[in-house]
Amino acid sequence: MVNIETNIQNTKYRPEDIQGNIVRGYNFKYVRHLILEVSDVKAARRFLAASVSDDSGDVPSITRETSWKKKPESCFNIGFTYEGLKALGLSRKQLASFPKEFVEGMTKRALKIGDFGESAPETWPAPFDQPDRVHIVASVHAKNIKSIDGIQDIVARSFNVIGVRDGRALDKGKIVFGYVDGISQPKLKHVHDPSEDKDDQPINPLGVVLLGYPTRLEGVLFSLPQPEKELGFNGTFNAFRVLSQNAAEFETYLTEAAEDLLKHKDIDHLLPAKEVKLFGKGHTRKSAIREIVAAQMLGRWRNGVPYETSPDTPNPDPEVSLTNFNYGYKSRCPVGAHMRRANPRGGPIVQHVANRTRRIVRRGMVYGPDFDPSKPDNEERGLLGNFIGANLGAQFEAIMYDWLNLGLQHPDITGSNDPILGANSRETSWFDLTLKNGGKIRLRGFPRFITSRGGAYTFLPSIRAVKYLSDLSG
Amino acid sequence: MSKTEGWFARYVDTLQSRGWFKFVSKYIVVPYWIWRAPKPKLPGGPRVSPQPSDNIQRMMNLIMPLKDPSPIGRATAVSVVAQNVDEIFAGLDNVGTVHFARFLLLDDKLCMISAYDGDFSNYIRDFIVTVGSVFDEIMTQIDGGDDLIPTEHNVEKFIEWVHEHDLFQAPDYPTHMFALQDEAIGREPNKPPHMIQSLPRDLILQLHANPNISLGGGYRSYPGFTAAQVRDKFGVGW
Numbered sequence: 001m002v003n004i005e006t007n008i009q010n011t012k013y014r015p016e017d018i019q020g021n022i023v024r025g026y027n028f029k030y031v032r033h034l035i036l037e038v039s040d041v042k043a044a045r046r047f048l049a050a051s052v053s054d055d056s057g058d059v060p061s062i063t064r065e066t067s068w069k070k071k072p073e074s075c076f077n078i079g080f081t082y083e084g085l086k087a088l089g090l091s092r093k094q095l096a097s098f099p100k101e102f103v104e105g106m107t108k109r110a111l112k113i114g115d116f117g118e119s120a121p122e123t124w125p126a127p128f129d130q131p132d133r134v135h136i137v138a139s140v141h142a143k144n145i146k147s148i149d150g151i152q153d154i155v156a157r158s159f160n161v162i163g164v165r166d167g168r169a170l171d172k173g174k175i176v177f178g179y180v181d182g183i184s185q186p187k188l189k190h191v192h193d194p195s196e197d198k199d200d201q202p203i204n205p206l207g208v209v210l211l212g213y214p215t216r217l218e219g220v221l222f223s224l225p226q227p228e229k230e231l232g233f234n235g236t237f238n239a240f241r242v243l244s245q246n247a248a249e250f251e252t253y254l255t256e257a258a259e260d261l262l263k264h265k266d267i268d269h270l271l272p273a274k275e276v277k278l279f280g281k282g283h284t285r286k287s288a289i290r291e292i293v294a295a296q297m298l299g300r301w302r303n304g305v306p307y308e309t310s311p312d313t314p315n316p317d318p319e320v321s322l323t324n325f326n327y328g329y330k331s332r333c334p335v336g337a338h339m340r341r342a343n344p345r346g347g348p349i350v351q352h353v354a355n356r357t358r359r360i361v362r363r364g365m366v367y368g369p370d371f372d373p374s375k376p377d378n379e380e381r382g383l384l385g386n387f388i389g390a391n392l393g394a395q396f397e398a399i400m401y402d403w404l405n406l407g408l409q410h411p412d413i414t415g416s417n418d419p420i421l422g423a424n425s426r427e428t429s430w431f432d433l434t435l436k437n438g439g440k441i442r443l444r445g446f447p448r449f450i451t452s453r454g455g456a457y458t459f460l461p462s463i464r465a466v467k468y469l470s471d472l473s474g
Numbered sequence: 475m476s477k478t479e480g481w482f483a484r485y486v487d488t489l490q491s492r493g494w495f496k497f498v499s500k501y502i503v504v505p506y507w508i509w510r511a512p513k514p515k516l517p518g519g520p521r522v523s524p525q526p527s528d529n530i531q532r533m534m535n536l537i538m539p540l541k542d543p544s545p546i547g548r549a550t551a552v553s554v555v556a557q558n559v560d561e562i563f564a565g566l567d568n569v570g571t572v573h574f575a576r577f578l579l580l581d582d583k584l585c586m587i588s589a590y591d592g593d594f595s596n597y598i599r600d601f602i603v604t605v606g607s608v609f610d611e612i613m614t615q616i617d618g619g620d621d622l623i624p625t626e627h628n629v630e631k632f633i634e635w636v637h638e639h640d641l642f643q644a645p646d647y648p649t650h651m652f653a654l655q656d657e658a659i660g661r662e663p664n665k666p667p668h669m670i671q672s673l674p675r676d677l678i679l680q681l682h683a684n685p686n687i688s689l690g691g692g693y694r695s696y697p698g699f700t701a702a703q704v705r706d707k708f709g710v711g712w
Contacts, residue, residue: 111523112522112593116524218603219606220603220606220626220629221627221629223630350570351571351596352568352569353600353604354596357603393599393633394595397593398593398599402592402593402596406526406529408571408592408700408702411702411706414700414702414703415527
C-alpha cells in the first residue's frame with residue numbers, strides 16, 4: 001500500500017530531511033554559487049559527512065527545510081552533477097538509475113533547451129567550458145559577503161573551487177530588465193509559506209518538487225534514483241543557469257517599438273491618447289507605449305501587476321491581486337507573453353492534459369553591475385537562476401522546448417519563440433500585441449535578449465542522501 | 475583515361491552479379507567488416523533541431539515485437555488492439571499534438587505509426603498520462619512489456635523503451651549518415667571527412683545494426699503546420 005503521505009513505504013514528510021531553499025525561499029541579500037571539483041574524494045566525503053552531522057565543526061551545516069526561529073547569518077546548500085556523483089563513487093548501476101536528461105547533463109541537452117548559437121555551451125566561459133569537471137554547485141546565501149568568504153575558505157580545503165558566481169537581490173526582487181520577479185511559485189501540500197496565503201492557484205502535490213510523492217500528472221509516479229529510500233527520496237533536480245540579460249538592447253528595442261507603434265494605424269486601439277494619464281506623472285504617450293510592450297511581452301507590468309487583470313494601466317485602482325487570475329479565449333494578456341507561456345494556468349492550451357503540470361520552483365538572484373536605463377552600457381549582467389522540479393524532462397525541459405521555444409501550446413503562437421527568454425534572432429522573431437478591440441499588431445525584429453553563459457543540471461539530495469554519499473567507499 | 479577499358483576493369487564492373495563474389499561478400503567480407511568496424515545502433519525517431527519546422531509533423535514508427543508470434547498470439551494481439559483502440563484514439567485527442575495514428579500487424583511485430591508535433595518525450599509522457607492504463611493492455615502482448623507495466627509508474631523507462639523501438643530515420647541526404655555515425659560513437663562529425671566511396675560499406679554495416687529503418691523524413695502536403703493549427707483553420711476545435 002502506498003502511504004498517504006509518500007509513495008515510499010513507511011515514510012512521511014519530514015522537513016528536516018529536505019534541503020532548504022527548495023520548497024520555500026530564503027530571501028537573503030547575497031548568494032555565491034561555488035562550482036566545485038572533487039579532487040580528493042576522501043576529503044570530499046569527510047566534508048559531506050560533517051555537513052550533515054550534529055557536530056559539523058567548522059564545516060558549514062547543510063541548511064534544512066525546518067523552520068528557523070531566528071534567521072541565520074548564512075545558509076549552505078549543495079547540488080551534485082552526474083559527474084560529481086560519479087566522482088564520489090556511486091556505482092555504475094546506481095548512476096544508471098538517474099533520469100536520462102540528468103545523466104546526459106545540461107550541455108548535451110543544449111538543443112532541447114534553446115542553448116544554441118550565441119548560447120551554445122561551446123561559447124560558455126570557465127568553469128562551464130569543462131562540464132566534466134563541474135561536480136558540485138554549492139550555494140551560500142547570506143546577509144553579507146564576509147560570511148560568504150569565510151565559508152568559501154572552508155569549502156576550498158576539501159574541494160577544488162573551479163569557479164564562483166556572485167549574485168544579489170535587487171529591491172523588491174527586481175531583475176535587470178526592471179521587472180519585479182519571483183511573484184508566483186507552485187503552492188505545495190504540507191508546506192506553509194505565508195507569502196503564498198493569498199495565492200488561489202491550486203495546491204500541488206509535493207511530488208511536483210520532491211521525489212517520492214504523488215505528482216501533478218494523474219496516476220504518474222516519477223522514478224527515483226536507487227537505492228530509493230537512502231538516495232532518491234526527498235531529493236529533487238535543479239537546472240542551474242547563468243543567464244545573461246541584455247538590458248541595454250531590451251530598452252533600446254522598447255524605444256524602437258514604441259516609435260514604430262506611434263505611427264501605426266491601430267495605435268488608438270493600443271493606447272488612446274487620453275489614457276496616457278493612467279500611467280502616472282511624467283509619462284508621454286511614447287514612454288507609456290514602451291511600458292505596454294514590456295508588459296505584454298512578459299505578462300506583467302514591470303511593477304508586477306498582472307497584465308491579464310489590469311490591461312490598461314500598471315496602477316489599477318482598486319489594486320488587483322498579483323497572483324489570482326486565469327487566462328481565457330478572450331484574454332488581453334497575449335498568448336505569447338513569457339509568463340503565460342511558462343505557466344498557462346487553466347487557460348486554453350493544445351495539450352489538454354498539461355495545464356498546471358509543468359510547474360517549477362524558480363529561485364533567482366541578479367549578477368553583474370547595476371543597470372541605469374538613462375546611461376545604458378553593455379556590461380554583462382543577468383540572472384543566476386535555479387529552476388527546480390522533481391523531473392527535469394517533464395518540467396524544465398518540457399517548458400523550454402515546446403512552450404517557450406516552439407509555441408506548441410496555442411496555434412496563434414506556434415513557430416514563434418518567447419519574446420523575453422526565447423532563442424530569437426532579429427530576422428525571424430515575432431510577437432503579437434493584443435489590442436483593446438480584439439485585434440493584434442505584430443512586432444518583429446527583436447534580438448535574443450537572454451543568452452546562456454553557463455549552467456549545470458544538479459541533483460539536490462536529501463540530508464539522508466548526503467550522508468549516504470559521504471559513506472561511499474572505493 | 476583510355477578510351478577502351480581493359481578486360482580487367484570490365485570484369486570488375488560485373489562482379490556484383492557474379493555468384494562467387496556475392497558468396498564471398500556475404501559470408502566473408504561483410505562479417506569481417508562487422509567485426510572490424512561495427513556500427514552502433516542509431517537512435518530512433520526524429521532528431522532534435524532548433525528549426526521550428528523540423529519540430530512539427532514528426533514521424534513515430536514504433537515497432538513492438540510480439541510476445542507470442544504464433545497465429546494465435548497474433549490474433550490475441552489484434553483483439554486487444556480492437557478492444558482498446560477507441561479509447562486510445564480518444565486519448566490522442568486530449569494529447570492534442572497528434573495528426574494521425576494507426577496500428578499495423580507486420581509478421582511478428584505490432585506497429586504504431588503516428589505523426590506528432592513537438593518533443594518526443596512530451597508526446598509519450600502526455601500519452602501515458604492520458605491513456606497509460608489502457609495502453610498497458612497492449613503492452614501485455616509485447617515482448618518485454620511486462621517490465622514496463624504499469625506504464626504510469628515507469629514513465630521514464632517507457633519513454634526510453636519507445637525511443638529504442640522507434641525506427642531510425644535515415645537522413646534525406648545519404649552523406650549525412652556519416653555525421654550521425656560519428657556522433658553515435660562520440661566523435662566530432664566529419665572530422666576527418668569521410669570518403670564518399672565508403673558510403674555503400676557504411677550503409678551495409680548500418681543496416682546490420684539497424685535492420686529496419688525509415689527511409690528519409692517522408693512527404694507532407696502541408697509542412698510546418700501543427701495539428702492544432704489545421705483544426706483551428708477548419709474550425710473543428712483544438
